[in-house]
Amino acid sequence: MIYNELGTTGMQLSKLSLGGAxxxxxxxxGDYDASIAExxxxxxxxxxINYIDVAPHYGLGIAEKFLGxxxxxxxxxxxxxxTKVGRLGSKFxxxxxxxxxxxxxxxxxxxxxxxxxxxxxxxxxxASLDIxxxxxxxxxxxxxKSHKARFIGISGYPLSTLLEVVTKSKVKIxxxxxxxxxxxxxxxxxDYIPKFKEKGVGIINASCLAMRLLSNQGPETWHPASxxxxxxxxxxxxxxxxxxxxxxxxxxxxLKTVSIAPQKKKFKKVKILKKVKYHKPxxxxxxxxxxxxxxxxxxxxxxxxxxxxxxxxxxxxxxxxQIRFNLKTRNxxxxxxxxxxxxxxxxxxxxxxxAFILGFDVEDALALLRLESLFVESFEIKDVxxxxxxxxxxxxxxxxxxxxRTKFTIENVTRTRIVLxxxxxxxxxxxxxIQLAMRAVCNLILGSPPSKVYxxxxxxxxxxxxxL
Numbered sequence: 005m006i007y008n009e010l011g012t013t014g015m016q017l018s019k020l021s022l023g024g025a026x027x028x029x030x031x032x033x034g035d036y037d038a039s040i041a042e043x044x045x046x047x048x049x050x051x052x053i054n055y056i057d058v059a060p061h062y063g064l065g066i067a068e069k070f071l072g073x074x075x076x077x078x079x080x081x082x083x084x085x086x087t088k089v090g091r092l093g094s095k096f097x098x099x100x101x102x103x104x105x106x107x108x109x110x111x112x113x114x115x116x117x118x119x120x121x122x123x124x125x126x127x128x129x130x131a132s133l134d135i136x137x138x139x140x141x142x143x144x145x146x147x148x149k150s151h152k153a154r155f156i157g158i159s160g161y162p163l164s165t166l167l168e169v170v171t172k173s174k175v176k177i178x179x180x181x182x183x184x185x186x187x188x189x190x191x192x193x194x195d196y197i198p199k200f201k202e203k204g205v206g207i208i209n210a211s212c213l214a215m216r217l218l219s220n221q222g223p224e225t226w227h228p229a230s231x232x233x234x235x236x237x238x239x240x241x242x243x244x245x246x247x248x249x250x251x252x253x254x255x256x257x258x259l260k261t262v263s264i265a266p267q268k269k270k271f272k273k274v275k276i277l278k279k280v281k282y283h284k285p286x287x288x289x290x291x292x293x294x295x296x297x298x299x300x301x302x303x304x305x306x307x308x309x310x311x312x313x314x315x316x317x318x319x320x321x322x323x324x325x326q327i328r329f330n331l332k333t334r335n336x337x338x339x340x341x342x343x344x345x346x347x348x349x350x351x352x353x354x355x356x357x358x359a360f361i362l363g364f365d366v367e368d369a370l371a372l373l374r375l376e377s378l379f380v381e382s383f384e385i386k387d388v389x390x391x392x393x394x395x396x397x398x399x400x401x402x403x404x405x406x407x408x409r410t411k412f413t414i415e416n417v418t419r420t421r422i423v424l425x426x427x428x429x430x431x432x433x434x435x436x437x438i439q440l441a442m443r444a445v446c447n448l449i450l451g452s453p454p455s456k457v458y459x460x461x462x463x464x465x466x467x468x469x470x471x472l
Contacts, residue, residue: 013154023057028067034224056086061125088122095388103139107144107147123157123158125159126160127169136169141156163185179205182207300329311360324345325341325344381438
């Protein structure tokens, strides 16, 4: 494997790396076999690929959660990883508060204490570059100074915009990530390489197949390329496939059966430049078993005490884990033990407890232990629309409805569970169901009358019943 230094970071990244968008599920490149994807990631790192890039935008957190589970199987010092901030779906939030909140949520999904590079996602979509320069980048710089991340990056498609941000920024930008700009159909990046190198900025060239344009599978329906370009790339792919098939037919030799004894995989360590501080609970300081900590806010102490036995029983009896409430730190701490059969049990238990702390009933949160396809999505009203005072109160009232009627209707139609916690909204369910619920909630926040939302939900309910 060939390794190149990324700018002036000192990190030696493999020339071929792993992009996390493929693990984003139906919203990105469609469904995939999780077991094959998991084996691919582990084998790639074993073979020397040491850089992984992901973002909360990829499947609205699905890609990060998937990698969070898979990367437990490999040593943390065998790979570098980057995630992004500022974008979730079609919504952008480059404010300092939004950047920090997004990053903390990414760390939770990835189940890491830090990432190597935090990248401000798609800066060209900011209303003004001023918010990138004055809020987003300084917020990321604070994360680096607090040892929650190591380096700072920006991403986007227009290379001129990336160069402008690098030139104007008072914050040191370590790398830029651009996509589909050094391919067989577009090599614009070549003109900008000297300019970025001159400023000591590393370059990450993503999507060398132009988001499947230059592949046999072809692009997804959302691909922004014109139909003319898509047809041209399809012709090129068909031509290559035809010629490769003919050559393989001529050169193919009978396969020989070889018996290979299973070998323990060895992972190459990456160079860690800064030691990241991570303090374990004192009672576990000399214990090498993994621990998950879930912070409990003051208003959840009483519900936690009243439901403690209901929470402990499935975690101890069915998942074979240890659990306690630390009175000093006010954290629920969950730890694996020798009898724990699966590493994923620890993360399941943490998700279950975290869902209860967010406000879900124990019975609803238990579904996270039983079904792999469920997860919790959280956002704030201001992520959809900035509202204050009475306007915010009215929006919350529209979401709940009289006696909770509107909320219950959305839950029943979309088969989800919703918690309204002040201006925060938490939704528990399957991926597609969460999208339906989020659409209804966002419409209410934006001012749609409940009657109109009921009509839309009625149509959705009708379609779902027909599909069943």
